[in-house]
Amino acid sequence: MKILVTGGAGFIGTNFIYYELENYPDDNLVCVDKLTYAGNIDNLKKAQQHRNFKFIKADICDRKVMYELFEKEKFDVVINFAAESHVDRSIEGPEIFFQTNVMGTQVLLDACLKFGVSRFHQISTDEVYGDLPLERPDLFFTEQTPLNPSSPYSSSKASADLMVSAYHRTYGLPVTISRCSNNYGPFQHHEKLIPLIINNALENKKLPIYGKGINVRDWLYVEDHCKAVDLIVRNGKIGEIYNIGGHNEMRNIDIVRLICNQLDKSEELIEFVTDRKGHDLRYAIDPKKIHDELGWLPQTKFEDGIQKTIKWYLNIK
Ligand SMILES: NC(=O)c1ccc[n+]([C@@H]2O[C@H](COP(=O)([O-])OP(=O)(O)OC[C@H]3O[C@@H](n4cnc5c(N)ncnc54)[C@H](O)[C@@H]3O)[C@@H](O)[C@H]2O)c1
Structure with a gap:
């Protein structure tokens, strides 16, 4: 099987590339990435030694380049991870989010139609559902929850999802979509919460937290996300959406306290800063469908995952 992994x-x-190379060493993997500020080619150093891996620096919005690539490589499967992914940046400058996340996805969909694939898989996010009230812990996002995104980032992801579904319904393109909760683990950019807090704590710098730190996220170890995507791509039903999450809801403040504790740092480093505009209160996924249909369950407990993550960041220091 020849798989295109964008982003x-x-x-x-x-993380997905390493998961695939380890578990399916005979599959061919091609990675396309524009190497924006968020992309790091050094992440793929080891992968580049693998006989069945190839890296191509390119922009998914570049139709000509994408068409030439699809014509040459004849992919079986396309998995679209490429995106602008940071909510704060989307609030400062939404345009690139619409270009990459919506128009870029559309170029890939057109290329899939023109050259034929057996699957296009869109990596989406639970943020397309908006947020849940803090005082209703009984509520969860299911695949039927209406789209109600809050930020330019999440609205661009929701727009892309709608386009993907439309290409299935209108042109019969074989697609699947997954909507995952917050990931943590190795290789994450240092602007995101967990790496930011680990790095700042190691350097005894202030640990900034939005508002009162009471916003709740449903944290999933990245390898569990990769396993879920792999299962959906190989065994999921065409045309379906799958939510991915591990019932591991935590308040931001508790994550930061836990990291302080693990690194033996004072909680006095914590600094509450002006809240993010339109900050979503709570995300929580109901993963029943992927469990019932594909047998997926998260395997990494948060206590273990966060220790592995901290170790990884300590090693690259
Ligand atoms: N990080 C999370 O917690 C999370 C949770 C749910 C869903 N997601 C989704 O998963 C996907 C990956 O997220 P991430 O956290 O790895 O993001 P990331 O920002 O770390 O990586 C995005 C990658 O896409 C590349 N890219 C950006 N624009 C491109 C373009 N025009 N052409 C080609 N490559 C381009 C970047 O260079 C980068 O390597 C995104 O679609 C995101 O919406 C992320």
């Missing part, structure tokens, strides 16, 4: 020099894409 593979970023956090989750990198």
Whole structure:
């Protein structure tokens, strides 16, 4: 099988590439990445030694380049991780989010139609559902929850999802979509919460937290996300959406305290800063469908995953 992984020099894409190379060494993997500020080619150093891996620096929005690539490589499967992914940046400058996340996805969909693939898989996010109230812990996002995105980032991801579904319904393109909760683990860019807090704590710098730190996220170890995507791509039903999450809800403040504790740092480093505009309160996924249909369950407990993550960041220091 020949798989195109877009955005593979970023956090989750990198982890996915290593997961695939380890578990399916005979599959061919091609990674396309524009290497924006978020992409790091060094992440893929080891992968580049693998006989069945190839890296191509390119922009998914570049139709001509994408068409030439699809014509030459004849992919069986396309998995689209490429995106602008940072909510704060989307609030400062939404345009690139619409270009990459919506128009870029559309170029890939057109290329899939023109050259034929057996699967296009879109990596989406639970943020397309908006947020849940803090005082209703009984509520979860299911695949039927209406789209109600809050930020330019999440609205660009929701737009892409709608386009993917439309290409299935209108042109019969064989697609699947997955919507995952917050990931943590190795290779994440240092602007995101967990790496930021680990790095700042190691340097005894202030640990900034939005508002009162009471916003809740549903944290999943990145390898569990990769396993879920792999299962969906290989065994999931065409035309379906799958939510991915591990029932591991935590308040931001508790994550930061836990990291302080693990690194033996004072909680006095914590600094509450002006809240993010339109900050979503709570995300929580109901993963029943992927469990029932594909047998997926997260395997990494948060206590173990966060220790592995901290170790990884300590090793690259
Ligand atoms: N990180 C999370 O917690 C999380 C949770 C759910 C869903 N997601 C989704 O997963 C995907 C990957 O997220 P991530 O955290 O790894 O993001 P990331 O920002 O770490 O990586 C994105 C990658 O895409 C590349 N890229 C950006 N624009 C491109 C373009 N025009 N052409 C080609 N490559 C381009 C970047 O260079 C980078 O390598 C995104 O679609 C994101 O919406 C992320």
